[in-house]
Amino acid sequence: MPLQTQPNLSEPGQRYFRDFTPGDDFYEALIETHRDLSDEQSQLLNAKLILLLANQVGDIGVLKQALAIAREGI
Amino acid sequence: MASHTYPKFAYRGPADLLAGAPQRRPLVVIGAGPVGLAAAIDARLQGLEVLLFDEEDSVSFGSRAVCYAKRSLEILDRLGVGDELVDKGVSWNVGRTFLREEEVYRFDLVPEPGHKRPGMINLQQYHLEESLVRRAEALGVDLRWKYRVLDVRPQADGARLTVETPDGAFDIDADWLIVADGARSNVRRQLGLDIEGHVFKDRFLIADVVMKAEFPAERWFWFDPPFHPNQSVLLHKQSDNVWRIDFQLGWDADPEEEKKPENILPRVKAMLGEGREFELEWASIYTFQCRRMTNFRHGRLLFVGDAAHQVSPFGARGANSGFQDTDDLVWKLALVMKGLAPDALLDSYDADRSYAADENIRNSTRSTDFITPKSAVSKLFRNAALELARTQPFARKLVNSGRLSVPAFLVHSALNTPDTDAFAGHMVPGAPMDDAPLRAAGQDTWLLDQLGNRFVLMVFVDGGQRQDPALLGLAQAPIPVQLLTVGPGGDVEDAQGLLARRCDAQPGTAYLIRPDQHVAARWRRVSLAGVQAALARATGHRLAPAAAAAATPALAA
Numbered sequence A: 001m002p003l004q005t006q007p008n009l010s011e012p013g014q015r016y017f018r019d020f021t022p023g024d025d026f027y028e029a030l031i032e033t034h035r036d037l038s039d040e041q042s043q044l045l046n047a048k049l050i051l052l053l054a055n056q057v058g059d060i061g062v063l064k065q066a067l068a069i070a071r072e073g074i
Numbered sequence B: 001m002a003s004h005t006y007p008k009f010a011y012r013g014p015a016d017l018l019a020g021a022p023q024r025r026p027l028v029v030i031g032a033g034p035v036g037l038a039a040a041i042d043a044r045l046q047g048l049e050v051l052l053f054d055e056e057d058s059v060s061f062g063s064r065a066v067c068y069a070k071r072s073l074e075i076l077d078r079l080g081v082g083d084e085l086v087d088k089g090v091s092w093n094v095g096r097t098f099l100r101e102e103e104v105y106r107f108d109l110v111p112e113p114g115h116k117r118p119g120m121i122n123l124q125q126y127h128l129e130e131s132l133v134r135r136a137e138a139l140g141v142d143l144r145w146k147y148r149v150l151d152v153r154p155q156a157d158g159a160r161l162t163v164e165t166p167d168g169a170f171d172i173d174a175d176w177l178i179v180a181d182g183a184r185s186n187v188r189r190q191l192g193l194d195i196e197g198h199v200f201k202d203r204f205l206i207a208d209v210v211m212k213a214e215f216p217a218e219r220w221f222w223f224d225p226p227f228h229p230n231q232s233v234l235l236h237k238q239s240d241n242v243w244r245i246d247f248q249l250g251w252d253a254d255p256e257e258e259k260k261p262e263n264i265l266p267r268v269k270a271m272l273g274e275g276r277e278f279e280l281e282w283a284s285i286y287t288f289q290c291r292r293m294t295n296f297r298h299g300r301l302l303f304v305g306d307a308a309h310q311v312s313p314f315g316a317r318g319a320n321s322g323f324q325d326t327d328d329l330v331w332k333l334a335l336v337m338k339g340l341a342p343d344a345l346l347d348s349y350d351a352d353r354s355y356a357a358d359e360n361i362r363n364s365t366r367s368t369d370f371i372t373p374k375s376a377v378s379k380l381f382r383n384a385a386l387e388l389a390r391t392q393p394f395a396r397k398l399v400n401s402g403r404l405s406v407p408a409f410l411v412h413s414a415l416n417t418p419d420t421d422a423f424a425g426h427m428v429p430g431a432p433m434d435d436a437p438l439r440a441a442g443q444d445t446w447l448l449d450q451l452g453n454r455f456v457l458m459v460f461v462d463g464g465q466r467q468d469p470a471l472l473g474l475a476q477a478p479i480p481v482q483l484l485t486v487g488p489g490g491d492v493e494d495a496q497g498l499l500a501r502r503c504d505a506q507p508g509t510a511y512l513i514r515p516d517q518h519v520a521a522r523w524r525r526v527s528l529a530g531v532q533a534a535l536a537r538a539t540g541h542r543l544a545p546a547a548a549a550a551a552t553p554a555l556a557a
Helices: A021-033 A039-057 A060-071 B034-045 B070-079 B082-088 B125-138 B186-190 B261-272 B319-337 B345-371 B376-389 B469-476 B498-503 B528-538 B545-554
Strands: B023-030 B051-054 B067-069 B090-092 B094-099 B102-108 B120-122 B142-145 B148-155 B158-165 B168-179 B195-199 B204-210 B219-223 B232-237 B242-248 B279-286 B289-293 B301-303 B437-440 B443-446 B455-460 B481-486 B510-513 B519-523
Touching: A021 B345, A021 B376, A039 A060, A039 B376, B023 B034, B023 B319, B034 B051, B034 B070, B034 B125, B034 B168, B034 B319, B067 B070, B067 B319, B070 B082, B070 B319, B082 B125, B094 B376, B102 B376, B125 B142, B148 B168, B148 B186, B168 B319, B186 B301, B204 B261, B242 B261, B261 B279, B289 B345, B319 B345, B455 B469, B455 B528, B469 B481, B469 B528, B510 B528, B519 B528
Parallel strands: B023 B051, B023 B168, B051 B142, B094 B219, B168 B301, B455 B481
Antiparallel strands: B067 B120, B090 B120, B094 B102, B148 B158, B158 B168, B195 B289, B204 B242, B204 B279, B219 B232, B232 B242, B437 B443, B455 B510, B510 B519
16 A cells, blocks of 8 residues: 555544644644653654654555655654 | 935814813714724715824834735725835735744735735834825814824714814814723723733744845745744844844843944844845844733724734734724714714624624634643644644645734624525625626726625626616615626626636526625525515614614615
């Protein structure tokens, strides 16, 4: 399965009138989760989050594509 | 000031208002900024007598609010000044966002043709205000310059105002008061009314420069450009060859130093290049806050625009949401003042525009948090999204340099009649009606030019069938509903089929549309009883049982 690179965020039962809304909803929640954390705590949170999401994706082929893209240009 | 001469409006003494003071007026508007002027004009269009006080005698100093969104233009069309503003302004639809020198995101505010108005125009606020003043005077608004409201004392049936003029102070009573005296609202402060939110710790420099330049009429936004490293910059074209440049400075910048021309000019030169000639016309250092009043309605006092709510400028949701306030408010106020709707209808102004204000604050706060991240990790995610946006389409949607003003879909409004039939598309009850090109009497026209100022029942027809005469009779009811048939043999033809598509309409489909062009109800098959019930709901007769019982007889037919 190829990695999803198109916008793919949504919340079940939510109706969106603007295409940027679901992305902004997620982004706000993401930043809010880090509120009041030290940089070190934020790093730990991010690491845990990646592991949780990796397990949710499941397909190691897809994860390897994502890993490669994340590494690009660094 | 190279490009503009400020008008000085004539002061008229208060002799006529002093006689037998305190006199009583049905409606007083405080503040002749864009929103107060729009409210006064709209009130005249509803046949109300309007007295408007402003403590100055000219228009806004400096270009200030320059971006007027499509929905504002549609409202300004209804108020009768849309054409002159669009002719004078710079129309644009496309926004580009750059990371350093590379474009990472592009949006088009009107991706689909078939709308009368562009996504946005840029126009100096003083031009807009001059047009509105002319229109207000032509419609008979009693406009008083250099009248400063010192004190407002709310009463059960209105308010008593103390007003100061160059010829002394006087008292006057108003049945209703629209408070449009801006972000620092004297009335709000004097009455000690709550306004809650937060200040953003960042400073921005606006430099308006006059120059000949061939840049396209688009919104350009840079993150970390080489000419202003680590900060953001925004460029907008205004009329008269004036360009707005907005530099992020950071919280530590010294506003007194930064506003000196010798410090501004190098910033502008770094951006434009040494070769380009320009003249600095106006500059301002600003900070901002996102906050709103807990209640926009306090009895007979109705707060609109910046007096009621303030947002960050990223998204142009300030003046634009103020126009939507008056759009929502004035037809309701007119019905209540004429005794055709219960007082509770005005509570829906507070409920619906608070909802819209929350949406505007949410969107402009999100943009600001993206543009000026408050923590290291927030900045890290911002930069990661920008980096990914170069190659990953999903990340472009996360790039947030401003979500530009669009009207709220008032889906939770108590005035909506919930759908009982199935519809696709976005024209749900509470939606601001989409525009569409139409033909009427052999001429091209636009849907929104057929709507507004009164209720309209829009029925899609397919030749043959005759309209129920009872529906035609709705035009003679105490709250008139005008029938507009769309289709072959109708009042207007949907030649391109765009309106039917946007409304998911078939022959027989009907939409009840409010005086502010929002959808109140819709059906696959229309009935007189259905329209009457929806009209009663849309005019507040179902809001509070006690009030409804007293006011319903006017509608029974």
